[in-house]
Amino acid sequence: MNAPVIGQPIKRKEDYRFLTGSGMYTDDVTLPGQTYAYFVRSPHAHATIRSIDVSKARAAPGVIAIFTGDDLARAKVGGLPCGWLITDVNGQPMKEPPHPPLAQGKVRYVGDHVAVVIAETLNQAKDAAELVDVDYATLPAVVNAGDARKPGAAVLHDIAPDNTCYVWALGDKAAVDRAFAGADHVTTLEFTNNRLIPNAIEPRAAVAQYSRGDDAYTLYVANQNPHVERLLMTAFVLGLPEHKVRVIAPDVGGGFGSKIYLYAEETVITWAAKQTGRPIKWTAERSESFLSDAHGRDHLTKAELALDKNGTFLAMRVITTANMGAYLSTFASCIPTILYATLLAGQYTTPAIYCQVTAVFTNTAPVDAYRGAGRPEATYVVERLVDTAARETGIDRAEIRRRNFITQFPYQTPVALLYDTGNYEATLAEAMKLADVAGFEARRKQAEDRGKLRGLGYSTYIEACGLAPSNVAGSLGGRAGLFEAGEVRVHPTGTVTVFTGSHSHGQGHETTFAQVVADRLGMPVENIDIVHGDTGRILFGMGTYGSRSIAVGGTAIVKALDKIVAKGRKIAAHMLEAAEADIEFDRGNFKVAGTDKSVTIGQVAFAAYVPHNYPLDKLEPGLNESAFYDPTNFTFPAGSHLCEVEIDPETGQTRIVNFTAVDDFGKIINPMIVEGQVHGGLAQGIGQALLEACVYDPESGQLLTGTYMDYALPRADDLPSFRVATKETPCTHNPLGVKGCGEAGAIGAPAAVINAIIDALAPLGVRDIEMPATAERVWRAMQNTRELKKAA
Amino acid sequence: MRAFDYHRPATLKEAASLLRKNENARALSGGQSLIPALKLRLAAPAALVDLGAIEELRGIKLDGAVLTVGAMVRHSEVATSRDVAIGIPALARLAEDIGDRQVRNMGTLGGALANNDPAADYPAAVLGLGATIHTNKRAIAADKFFLGLYETALKRGEIITSVAFPLPKRAAYAKFANPASRFALVGVFVSEGAGSVRVAVTGAAPCVFRAKDMEKKLAANFAPDVLAKVRVPPDGLNSDIHASAEYRAHLITVMAKRAVAAAVAGK
């Protein structure tokens, strides 16, 4: 085993089962005696429940049980908790309204859970659900974040009479005000960061089982962090002993954030499994996913950038209203604060930054982390401002960025983060080369000859990931640790099973993590299996989100591997009758330094489990080690994205003709998988910029984009092939030198696309456009400037 | 889906009788619109009469100046038919761009016309070519067939058997697709036939319609430029989250010009 495995595009170990239809997703699980749950959901955005009559439904064929919010209240089932406490500008805790799994007295968004029907078949459950008679008294609804605090707006929760969860701020306001007062130029923009619906192609699903014999529960659930799911569900909602609940997140068909959270559905069926004594399956229909998966983004922002006459950034002021939806989802409160305001320095040396965020409740689905989570919103603010400032000051767009790049590391930003390393000029230069910026003007001219408007857009981004040092998170209001756990079990025959608290739902951990182990232990990838997603098999885990798996989960495995090697050295020393200090470990062999005496790790493992010739007086048998790793800092992936568009001026339709992404993810374990992650992120970022919008009717609060007929998810022909490349500045504070790559595409892309559209339309006088930049919006922007010109 | 009785008659006569007898029965052809509606419980017929086993509803025939397409002919068959390619290539291209591959492999001409979705493609072709819809009862001119939103001239128990398309001198269809559904946000079918020009617009209004002002201009001179200033007024056009009436009105002109240009170029 001499060929290097780190940095190699090794084919994925998980693919065979997915390609042959042998994966095991939650809905593929069928338990003996299984029943089906269907949820009665609110058809109103806001209403009090006068009464619920389930008598007819209960008598319907096949019905086993029906439960409402009253039943859960009687059973002392608690509310769904929020995992992050934000403290407001006055030092007060955020408003945390109760979030009952089934509504109690009031519904607050279309799709809110009212009752659950459990029946022998799904059709019977759905038939009976139609017979549940709910008497609603409808109330006025408030939908848009900008309306939530207006006088007379409908009030969702008694504890928040102005619909305000918190007003929070970060940064030195006085310093920012001073800098603006002395600035030569101020660029101002106001925009919406459009609400998105995550849309993992596997809908959420759960199967719950209760075993009377040992008073224990098993929950299969499409989830990104099964241990967190178990902890929240047992300790905060159901009051169950944690050791009596096993949560299995088997193959999971994409998450993008939406499967981090503890949701009502799996909580209710877990509880109901004991009440009914039968296993219960619930699988979301796509329409239910649209209504009740946690949504993403939804900010209203006014942003200002102060510059001096050389185009040096002096200060930034950002005022944002963030829509939380009707209730606080699991991590909702930290997204527009801790993961947003802290990123507003971007790649630049802006010395003073102030950000104020007002989080509001509205009659819409809860909003939480969606791929990027706060960081795409921050990047959009920074990169739209920078681009607009370049246009206004007449400085070249690449040049203004270069002038303000951070070049000295470590770098302390004015918004709390300490960047450890990076090389922003290198990624920008490489991106400009790959995108052939030099040839752009010629391409623009050719497009003009074909009657098309062509534009080139820049975006640079910084991402804080590898979440997170637990003590830092705790000091900022985090109610959980953010370490990761790993266990390495070397079997007697020398093969290896690794148990990780990270969870793969497309990221390819079974391969990447195996490469890390193969490299450290010097054995073939085929001899290593990675196990994830089962609280019954894995010691603990905080799960996968925030591009943290390789940086935190991977490092935990490395720490466990270090212990394996350390113990193996002791065993080998005994076997080779040498001093431990003289034992070297190299590519699977323990050697006595300076001799040809060696034993393989397989021989060491065998000796550890068949300890006949073994130092039993000093060492336990077995070769199984675990480690917890708590990072000392965030990691800071960064990159430059360049987008080239062509616009049909007759229809306003935008086509992306080139998209180039050059990213710095530190060390790369599997470049094939990393590129795939970038591609997927770019598609979601482009989706946000051009196609995707979650739209509620502003009056009724009905979801108008509740199916794929109305919510435009990118298809293959909406996207180009991407040009991607990487630059490498290794992370300085984890042993692999890795940073994480899962969210980068979604973070950098939206601003690159919009900046490209503005570049194409700027000659017509267009300065800004809302996302998604639909054909009609582009056409209207052109119309408006034409009319303005006519009027002038 | 609510429960329903299911019938799979082998003959047209039997199918018509089942539909007549059951007041809340519906015919099932390809099912690509009906089955999603059943799943979402937006439709709940007491019985479904599956037309899938009726041989007489199949087949494509090119005969002199008329192309006849059976009601149960799938979109993918029209898209790849040699007879359609020879007779009305614009129809083949329209069919190739309906929905997606899987939908085209199930969806049928008759089903699409009976459903009369306001954003469907086929109604534009049928109206834009002045086709005749044949049913088990009668022949209905396209101009008399499409009555309104999801509304047609079909009576209870009446089943489309085939559609007869007169061969045009030239024709083309231009569609601006809704990015989510891929139905027509605006689709315009133009044809120049024996002594008449037709312009049919789908997606823009509650029901497919003819743009008569455009037809007049084109009758005088079948060239895209004559439409540059012809605008269908936005009043009465659809306005929704996907497009305003004003934008749809604008797109009608753009798509009509493109369709004419394509017809002239023989593309």
Added chain:
Amino acid sequence: MGITVSMTVNGQAVTAELDPRTLLVQFLREYRQLTGTHVGCDTGQCGACTVHLDGRAVKACNILAVQAQGAQILTIEGVAANSELHPMQAAFRDHHGLQCGFCTPGMVMNALELVRKHPDPSEETIRAGLDGNLCRCTGYHNIVKAVQAGAAAMKR
């Protein structure tokens, strides 16, 4: 009211007594335990449920099982001969054309028909030809490469 439905699934003749509202995909997943065919939406857009019906790619969530009376059905489980991947499946693995794997069976089933119709497809043809299948993970980049490579391999 149960209806007797017979069809051939992956070469095997099968018969079942079904509620007429049983979808073809439910029949495959729940009665035949062929869980490789997935359900990702309820309006017939995502294509995760794509199977072949008499050789045509169709959405099994948009067809009643009774409509497949007498038909030949091929699902993802029937694509690989024995344990050897079909060239198209192998191309998806070689080009990293899948991540979470949920849309993958439907993608492969669609790609097989696409290549039958276009044995040497351009990127544009592939992108247009995949319009019936949604993927949220890959951005389609590697799926396009995989289909192109799969097409080339199928000619050999």
